[in-house]
Amino acid sequence: MSGASTYVPKNPVLRWFESRLPVVGLVHSSFVVFPNPRNLNYFWTFGGILAFMLVCQIVTGVVLAMHYTPEATLAFASVEHIMRDVNYGWMLRYIHANGASMFFIAVYVHIARGMYYGSYKAPREVLWILGLIIFLLMMATAFMGYVLPWGQMSFWGAKVITSLFSAIPVVGDAITVWLWGGYSVGNATLNRFFSLHYLMPFMIAGVVVLHIWALHVPGSNNPVGVEVKSKKDTLPFHPYFTVKDGLALSVFMVFFAYFVFFIPNYLGHSDNYIEANPLVTPAHIVPEWYFLPYYAMLRAVPSKLGGVCALFGSILILAFMPWLDTSRIRSSNFRPIYRAFLFVFFADVFVLGYCGSQEPQGAIVLVSQVATAWYFIHLLLITPAMGFFETPRQLPASITEAVLGPRMAGGSGAFAAARTAASPSVDG
Known part of the structure; x- marks a missing residue:
């Protein structure tokens, strides 16, 4: 998408070097003139x-x-x-x-x-x-x-x-x-x-x-x-x-x-x-906070091998997301039902993180097991099913239309007409 580099150094030494090893041209085409969608947000x-x-x-x-x-x-x-x-x-x-x-x-x-x-x-x-x-x-x-x-x-x-x-x-x-x-x-x-x-x-x-x-x-x-x-x-x-x-x-x-x-x-x-x-064994062995959801999954399964499979499977399953998600629509902004399930999934990961920080006893174990089950249910069942049963909202025709609206995205004439209509009349 970036295309061939159009960078031409003015300095003859740099021009000689660029003709033999176009490093600066590569950087220029990749990080200077590289086109990005105009509606990217801070995420x-x-x-x-x-x-x-x-x-x-x-x-x-x-x-x-x-x-x-x-x-x-x-x-x-x-x-x-x-x-x-x-x-x-x-x-x-x-x-x-x-x-x-x-x-x-x-x-x-x-x-x-x-x-x-x-x-x-x-x-x-x-x-x-x-x-x-x-x-x-x-x-x-x-x-x-x-x-x-x-x-x-x-x-x-x-x-x-x-x-x-x-x-x-x-x-x-x-x-x-x-x-x-x-x-x-x-x-x-x-x-x-x-x-x-x-x-x-x-x-x-x-x-x-x-x-x-x-x-x-x-x-x-x-x-x-x-x-x-x-x-x-x-x-x-x-x-x-x-x-x-x-x-x-x-x-x-x-x-x-x-x-x-x-x-x-x-x-x-x-x-x-x-x-x-x-x-001397510490009273409560816990990993760093960023491992806690996976630690909760590990402890949620009674079998040691099952816990290890759940831990590694929770990460490896994400690699199959391009094929598990059967919907033709990319953005969850246009998939209201799936978006609600996705927010529940994110909350589920936070719950797993909390459970991983607590001692594995009583209700914590039960909550860990339910949260672990929901993690896999969301990825293996809900995500594929939504593509067949959900009716998404209408997508805009282009990125420009999504940013400026259909009238302004139609061309310079439409944009000028929109500006004229929005301007107050000189005659009052």
């Missing part, structure tokens, strides 16, 4: 926020790795050294730790936006699947990073989650021993997780490049779900959307800074400020 700015957060996490992570010691008897002390002795080490660590939460807040909004506006539908199926691969890599990276401080919650969280692989028939025990690097969580486990935690953000960056590439082939979806029909439906990425993304990022950074400088430990757990002790 579309979270892609840029996610790109910024990825860079932030990589930069702070590389600096922190210079001072961290991945050894079981020294890791906890090295984190304290970063906090107390390294210049601005406390800020780097708080940016990195809270940055993971900000990353997941942005990605959950990004996924919810994609589900609400049907951004997974043809021709954007590969784009959606690549986004889910990024999400899985993010989850693996965040889990391994949570282990590195080697506090009580880090150690026992690693033990609980890695033990899940033992539920896999035949090869489960072998996978668990390989992950641990021995027969229990220890120094070898910490070294494995540190090396993978350092590597995976660069893997994420590589898939992000593919994600952007896949986006630029069909172009962005939009709130009404109508494909671009003419140049009148689009605006160049710069300056219109760079300014919009910049404003959204600035607001998000204020939110981020509030956590870093005022409540840096609000999203963490106090037990992680106690050094790991294999002989």
Whole structure:
């Protein structure tokens, strides 16, 4: 959709370089003149926020790795050294730790936006699947990073989650021993997780490049779900959307800074400020907040293997959304019944998150089971059925009509007539 680059440098040296390696032309065609639907709202700015957060996490992570010691008897002390002795080490660590939460807040909004506006539908199926691969890599990276401080919650969280692989028939025990690097969580486990935690953000960056590439082939979806029909439906990425993304990022950074400088430990757990002790089990082992819905699903199923299948299945099933959703209409704005069910689904995820933060007893277990069942019912039954039984509202003829209305979208003559009709008469 972006087409061939029209960028021609004026400087002869840059022109010579561009004729041999057109990097600047690629950036110009992809991020300057690239046409975007003119009706994109602020939910579309979270892609840029996610790109910024990825860079932030990589930069702070590389600096922190210079001072961290991945050894079981020294890791906890090295984190304290970063906090107390390294210049601005406390800020780097708080940016990195809270940055993971900000990353997941942005990605959950990004996924919810994609589900609400049907951004997974043809021709954007590969784009959606690549986004889910990024999400899985993010989850693996965040889990391994949570282990590195080697506090009580880090150690026992690693033990609980890695033990899940033992539920896999035949090869489960072998996978668990390989992950641990021995027969229990220890120094070898910490070294494995540190090396993978350092590597995976660069893997994420590589898939992000593919994600952007896949986006630029069909172009962005939009709130009404109508494909671009003419140049009148689009605006160049710069300056219109760079300014919009910049404003959204600035607001998000204020939110981020509030956590870093005022409540840096609000999203963490106090037990992680106690050094790991294999002989003392914490009263209540919980993962980070962004894993809580999946943790609730894991505990909702009585069978260990069933819980593991529910956990991984809840993510993998999203990859089939382009085919599970049988409706021809993309945007939920024009699907009132499905929109109501979708809001219930989002509320269901919040309920699962709450259940995951509580001890698994009494009513919490029952609510977790009902919420887990509804999660799969929505995706496997309600979403396909709505495409056959729901009568959607009428779509606008074009994006321009959705923005300006049918009279103004009809052409310059209609627009002029509309302006004349709206203007007060000189004769009074």
